[in-house]
Amino acid sequence: MIIHAKEIKYNHNSKTISEIRKKANFTILSPNKIPDDWTLEIKTSPWIMLHYMDSKDTELIVAIHLSKGFPLSDEDFPHSQKVDINGNTGYFQEWIDSGEVDKKGDPIRGGLLNWVQDGTNVEMSSSRLSKERMLEIARSMK
Template identity: 75%
Template structure:
């Protein structure tokens, strides 16, 4: 039953997922709330990556999850989406096709996209996938169709 509930949540997320996405100065776009503003509104630890290119911009959303969408320098392509909410325990059975990975000492699960290696309608090669883990009581779901698994893991491991 738990698996079905989590699968349902993931399917809702994928259905409603918008097609839009720092250690140094963050360049916000689309009148986004700042990280510090969001931290004041949530009852869990908001994690942010420190290993993000300086020229990427950030678009934040606060409903239904906290969503950090890092966009390319032209603000046209979603590079990586990082969605967060209050954590819950993850079970390997919830990710039967995923590879278990380590994210800062936490069990994570990476599942590549089924279309990986194919070319999308814009001429870009699909890569990456979906990465899930819980860190400091926060459930994190990262996705990218532009970054390879290794780069996604580097970003995930830089989250504090």
């Protein structure tokens, strides 16, 4: 079930989204629709990395990397599928081994999703979430 998290659970004493928004020289986007039992670790070098982990803080569910925006073009993503994210052109590339099973016995899903929104370059990756779920999270980013 997807709900708007009222309070994000940060892990590893990471900086908060509010803290990095005050210091960044570009728009810091974050998803509004994430499960409330995920934890978040933020890394700030060399770009902003939002790592959403499972409730046990042991498995990366989705990574979102943010940096100052630069133009993207179809030539940059020749093997990707174009998708719409909040009125912006995005590019989704499924993992080459999608559908196979990883070392833990879990199916490999998802892929790599890139787009520019509000002057911010966003790169989202997941091997745990479906393409549809990744797009849902991407479209909730504000």
